[in-house]
Amino acid sequence: MTRRGVTRNGMKKRIYLDYNATTPMDPSVREDFIRAFDDYGNGSSMHEEGRIAAKAIHRAREQVAALIHASPEEIIFTSGGSESNNTVFNTMVSPALTRSTHFREAWGGRKTIITTSIEHPCVMESARRLQELGMKVNFLSVDPFGIVDLEEYRKLLSAGISTGNVADKPLLVSIMMANNEIGTIQDIKELARLAHEAGALFHTDAVQAAGKIPVDVRDLDVDYLTISCHKIYGPKGIGALYIKKGKPIEALIRGGHQEGSLRAGTYNGPAIEAFGTAARLAGERLVDYERKTRALRNRLRDGLLAAIPDIRINGHPERVLPNTLDVSFPGAEGEAILLMMDILGISASTGSACASGSLEPSHVLVATGVGPELAHGSIRFSIGMNTTNEEIDYVLNEVPAIIRKLRGFSTVSSKAGSAE
Amino acid sequence: MSDWVYSDVVKDHFMNPRNVLEEDESSWPCDGRGIVGNIKCGDQMLILIRVKDGKIADCRWKTYGCASALASTSILSEAIKGMSLEDAYILKPEDIVAKLGGLPSNKIHCSVLGDKALRAAIDDYLERNKLPSLKGREHTEVICTCLNVTSNDIEEAYKAGDRTWEDLQARTKIGTACGGCKMRTLELLHQLEHLYGE
Numbered sequence: 306m307t308r309r310g311v312t313r314n315g316m317k318k319r320i321y322l323d324y325n326a327t328t329p330m331d332p333s334v335r336e337d338f339i340r341a342f343d344d345y346g347n348g349s350s351m352h353e354e355g356r357i358a359a360k361a362i363h364r365a366r367e368q369v370a371a372l373i374h375a376s377p378e379e380i381i382f383t384s385g386g387s388e389s390n391n392t393v394f395n396t397m398v399s400p401a402l403t404r405s406t407h408f409r410e411a412w413g414g415r416k417t418i419i420t421t422s423i424e425h426p427c428v429m430e431s432a433r434r435l436q437e438l439g440m441k442v443n444f445l446s447v448d449p450f451g452i453v454d455l456e457e458y459r460k461l462l463s464a465g466i467s468t469g470n471v472a473d474k475p476l477l478v479s480i481m482m483a484n485n486e487i488g489t490i491q492d493i494k495e496l497a498r499l500a501h502e503a504g505a506l507f508h509t510d511a512v513q514a515a516g517k518i519p520v521d522v523r524d525l526d527v528d529y530l531t532i533s534c535h536k537i538y539g540p541k542g543i544g545a546l547y548i549k550k551g552k553p554i555e556a557l558i559r560g561g562h563q564e565g566s567l568r569a570g571t572y573n574g575p576a577i578e579a580f581g582t583a584a585r586l587a588g589e590r591l592v593d594y595e596r597k598t599r600a601l602r603n604r605l606r607d608g609l610l611a612a613i614p615d616i617r618i619n620g621h622p623e624r625v626l627p628n629t630l631d632v633s634f635p636g637a638e639g640e641a642i643l644l645m646m647d648i649l650g651i652s653a654s655t656g657s658a659c660a661s662g663s664l665e666p667s668h669v670l671v672a673t674g675v676g677p678e679l680a681h682g683s684i685r686f687s688i689g690m691n692t693t694n695e696e697i698d699y700v701l702n703e704v705p706a707i708i709r710k711l712r713g714f715s716t717v718s719s720k721a722g723s724a725e
Numbered sequence: 726m727s728d729w730v731y732s733d734v735v736k737d738h739f740m741n742p743r744n745v746l747e748e749d750e751s752s753w754p755c756d757g758r759g760i761v762g763n764i765k766c767g768d769q770m771l772i773l774i775r776v777k778d779g780k781i782a783d784c785r786w787k788t789y790g791c792a793s794a795l796a797s798t799s800i801l802s803e804a805i806k807g808m809s810l811e812d813a814y815i816l817k818p819e820d821i822v823a824k825l826g827g828l829p830s831n832k833i834h835c836s837v838l839g840d841k842a843l844r845a846a847i848d849d850y851l852e853r854n855k856l857p858s859l860k861g862r863e864h865t866e867v868i869c870t871c872l873n874v875t876s877n878d879i880e881e882a883y884k885a886g887d888r889t890w891e892d893l894q895a896r897t898k899i900g901t902a903c904g905g906c907k908m909r910t911l912e913l914l915h916q917l918e919h920l921y922g923e
Contacts, residue, residue: 717789
């Protein structure tokens with residue numbers, strides 16, 4: 306079958322609008338990645354080959370740290386965002402918390418975890434694991450825009466004071482900086498300040514935020530922060546965790562002195578080097594990226610709103626990632642929309658249950674209260690730094706016809722968004 | 726383009742559905758109407774039939790659902806034209822899946838609505854015309870061969886409120902001998918949840 310999409314130099318090209326899922330490698334990252342395969346030495350070895358690898362890793366650590374305004378010694382490399390998040394949660398049930406008098410005094414006996422109902426599954430599942438292990442885990446609700454409920458948050462933070470029971474005091478708060486589906490950005494600085502006032506540790510999953518909006522660990526004053534390389538035009542399988550100096554942390558993967566004994570396993574030199582380059586470029590391009598993707602996002606949003614009746618833009622109207630546009634098309638089902646777009650050369654993602662093979666639509670959309678009909682009919686477009694106006698216009702040309710077609714087949718009238 | 730998610734037949738019926746009613750329902754007067762499924766679970770199917778001499782003379786449908794749900798209704802609509810009501814009544818999801826050239830296992834439940842909507846339409850036709858009901862004639866699958874528990878028994882148990890393997894065991898004794906039918910039963914529960922979903 307012929308490839309559909311925008312013609313570029315006579316070649317049919319697909320229009321990829323799923324950059325929140327993953328990104329292609331930037332050509333210079335790819336170049337560094339491939340070149341680094343020749344630095345085969347084990348970064349832990351003392352000989353020349355080892356020293357060459359270690360030096361490259363050291364430089365990459367500085368570059369990754371610089372992207373989030375951290376010190377290099379506050380960064381550990383992991384296999385990705387999921388591992389970084391798991392490492393933080395695992396720490397909360399580890400001996401790390403009792404290792405010093407200071408730690409024991411600060412967090413001993415605390416058994417309450419606060420997170421949100423819109424986190425990535427790796428945080429949700431890690432939190433549920435702690436629940437199984439006897440912790441009290443609270444999943445904060447969000448408003449229709451995806452912003453966490455501050456009143457509920459304050460109440461949970463102060464629960465230990467009203468009950469007088471130390472177990473009710475918060476040990477860890479974990480709130481994602483920007484949501485992967487709807488793009489809503491939380492006020493992490495304020496949320497972290499409130500957590501610290503209550504004596505809790507604060508973690509944020511910044512996998513979707515880093516490289517898209519400014520992330521400054523000093524300004525935010527968080528204790529832990531997660532980032533991933535493949536969301537910022539680097540290879541998959543490499544991520545990092547920022548751990549503020551002096552905060553408790555326990556190795557999830559044991560048995561080696563790498564990463565200050567906080568993450569065992571031979572250094573993945575090429576991936577780490579590529580991460581360094583990707584982080585450097587993301588930092589350099591940040592202002593440009595924000596300006597460019599926001600203009601494309603608005604073009605797509607305005608075009609869809611003008612061309613298709615009865616649609617809904619999900620997420621916060623302003624506090625939103627510049628590249629993320631989540632849209633519900635009532636009367637049309639998300640998997641069907643996604644696959645028709647795919648046939649026409651457009652790649653995006655959906656919160657529909659059918660696409661995941663489960664019965665539940667996107668937990669994020671459900672948490673914002675949009676209702677299952679709108680959640681099943683949702684499509685997330687996530688724009689990249691090289692997306693063009695021409696590509697957005699192609700999407701605006703094709704998608705209205707897809708929605709018209711599917712709504713025509715549907716038992717659901719688009720207005721009501723419910724049966725008949 | 727590399728291999729698509731579904732078979733070529735699914736793709737063809739998805740992109741060019743047959744007998745779909747794109748206009749309002751009232752534009753196609755029918756002899757029998759059946760609607761099943763639930764928007765909350767992501768799909769719903771409506772089948773309209775016209776009957777002549779005990780056979781399905783023509784049909785139209787509407788579906789809210791994913792690609793495999795749309796394709797399975799489309800292929801069903803082709804298959805039933807000219808079929809006697811009795812034969813149409815015993816169609817089962819497996820027949821539709823086979824015509825589609827197979828579906829991934831996690832999408833089978835998207836094909837179970839079509840035959841149910843069709844039976845509902847036939848029931849409606851028979852009731853409207855005060856003709857003898859065909860209820861009970863539909864295909865049933867023996868799920869638990871040790872204790873002879875059928876898919877119908879499980880559906881009835883579901884309607885009565887059973888939601889888990891343990892609920893079903895308490896009511897029907899299913900799988901209390903060898904237990905080999907547990908996986909198939911859980912699949913069925915999944916389908917029923919899809920169909921009746923609260």
